[in-house]
Amino acid sequence: MLKETPAEAQIVSHRLMLRAGMIRQQTAGIYSWLPLGYRVLRRIEQIVHEEQARAGHIPMLMPTLQPADLWRESGRYDDYGEEMLRITDRHKRDLLYGPTNEEMITDIFRTHVGSYRELPLTLYHIQWKFRDEIRPRFGVMRGREFYMKDGYNFDIDKEAAVHAYNRHMVSYLRTYERMGLQAIPMRADTGPIGGDLSHEFLVLADTGESEVFYDAAITDLTFGERAVDYDNREECAAIVQEWTTPYARTDETHDEAVFNEVPQARQRSRRGIEVGQIFYFGTKYSEPMGATVTTPDGARVPVHMGSHGIGVSRLVGAIIEASHDENGIIWPEGVTPFHCGIVNLRQGDSSTDAACEGLYKALTAAGLEPLYDDRDERAGAKFATMDLIGLPWRITVGPRGLKNGVVELTSRRSGESEELTPEAAVERVAAIYAGS
């Protein structure tokens, strides 16, 4: 826990992550995730897994190191350039630290799947990736090593693959919203992945790396609690329609003429952090790599594919960029490393010690993970620490309140407090998290 800001950190999320002891840089663009940071990373990962499962996608795990031969097959070994970290093993075989997995998944698919009966299929994994950025910066937002969910859909034809595309967009909207983020889908370039249909998901933040242009109408949309049948093509298409109708593009695809059709009062230009992207690229990999299936009439056709990514490690930084104040981080309930902090104002006092331990047990029994600050520090130091690490709820236990049988429950976001009995405070916190 640091009072002083490390000189190397330029942007707020990086500074706060270092100060809160979430990460430690090991070398340029490569970080260790310390216990506190690791908790957040895992919670984000968990949300991604849950929402993938909801959409019917199947988890697996591919390695970080890949044989160069697969990439020679697709032609990307030479195309990818310096960003790809190439490694040679003791037998002088060429390997690479994967920046993405299209080739590998296509290879797996072609050896294990051969019939239209096995489609549609969407496989995904969450794994460390490496891109040897020329200049890593902004902490985990632009590291060289990063943790990413990447998924790949396999479908019999374009129509089915477009449904997979739509399904992913819907699923992603839900995923980001659970993390307390508004991520706006914006029409995007396909870059080195290729293909002809792509959207990026952008979180608005002043420190974002891309300039974005959008119709204010899109920020009024919320996904909310709607139940979605992910197999229903019309329903998914309708939701995609809803979210892609208002103008929203990054500078890469921005079209001034079209943007000017948006009423002046609703035109917005800000900066955004990219936290995910989805692609439909058809047979770009399946054709050269021979990933085909037999159709009902016995023909062999290359499968239609798409890929979809969520920057899991980057999201930790992006969430902080979108949710902090001058005192520190403000975690959304969905991703907070601990559900509730307990601050003992007089460590060593038998009444406050007992009350804190009671709260800790009761919160744990309610299925929550509390963080108990039992350091022998002054109140100010404990409050400052809690504010910095940003737990959304804090229970303050002091001798003054205990005399009247109450503790104080404080919202990190609003700063508002209320006095409650310890039992009521536990119930209250449990109720807050009951939905998530």
Added chain:
RNA sequence: CGGGGCGUAGCGCAGCCUGGUAGCGCGUCGGUUUUGGGUACCGAAGGUCGUCAGUUCAAAUCUGGCCGCCCCGACCA
């Protein structure tokens, strides 16, 4: 990769110009004090001064090479 900067205790920095006993703040440890928003005081531990070579009686300090890191730009989930 072009331009700029930095490397001295766990962290933030001074010292370097003008060579001569390695310092300050925070943190850590021990103690006293204090106790509802980063308390004050006393004491202690902790450093191959990035690295290699050179100059010199003597190098954190001067010179050169190398390594690492940061910032601006081009590039990027």
